[in-house]
Amino acid sequence: GDSVTQMEGPVTLSEEAFLTINCTYTATGYPSLFWYVQYPGEGLQLLLKATKADDKGSNKGFEATYRKETTSFHLEKGSVQVSDSAVYFCALRQYSSASKIIFGSGTRLSIRP
C-alpha cells in the first residue's frame, strides 16, 4: 500500500542554518504531495504542495520538489529562524479514494537562537 517515510526527529539547528527534512514515498499512480506544519498547541496547516512530477512547492522560504524518479519530496530552507520551530509532516493524497491521505510520522524541529 501507499506509505510516507520521513526522517526521524528531533532535529535541532542554530538560527540561520540550512534545513533539510527528508521525505520519501511509496505510491501507485500520481499522488499529490504536501508538507504540513504544526506549531505548538495548534492544528496542522498546509505549508506547501506539489501536484505533479518536477513541480516545486514554496512558501515562507521553504521549498520542496516533487521527484518521481527518486520518489522524494524533501523539505528545504536556506536560513531557519526560531519561529520555524514546529513539527513538520509530509503527506500524500491519492484522488482515487477520499481516504487515501497518508501522513508521515512527523519531524520535530527546534531552532536555537
Next chain:
Amino acid sequence: NAGVTQTPKFRVLKTGQSMTLLCAQDMNHEYMYWYRQDPGMGLRLIHYSVGEGTTAKGEVPDGYNVSRLKKQNFLLGLESAAPSQTSVYFCASSDHPSRVDTGELFFGEGSRLTVL
C-alpha cells in the same frame, strides 16, 4: 474566518464514560475526517465522510462512532472510553479532491482527551 472548529478542546474522562466531540466547518466542504495523533505515530485516520449522511471507517475505527447529519458538522463519539483512547483528536475537512484542486486539508486546533 472560523474554518474548522472543534469542541471541546480538553476533556478528562473516566474509563467507561461516553462523550462526543463536535467538529464544525464553515467552508461548505464535502469531505470531513477525524484523526488521532499519538507520539511517534503521526496521524491515523479514525473515520471519514464524503458527504452529508455518509460515513466510512478509516485505519483505526474500533471504539468510535461518527455521524454526519448536517454537511457542516461531523461528530465523533466514544461510547465506552478506554485509556488507550487517550490522545489528541483532530478534525479536518476538504473540498472534493480532483486533478484541478490540490486536495488541501483544513484542520481544527485539536481536542485533547485523557481517559483515566
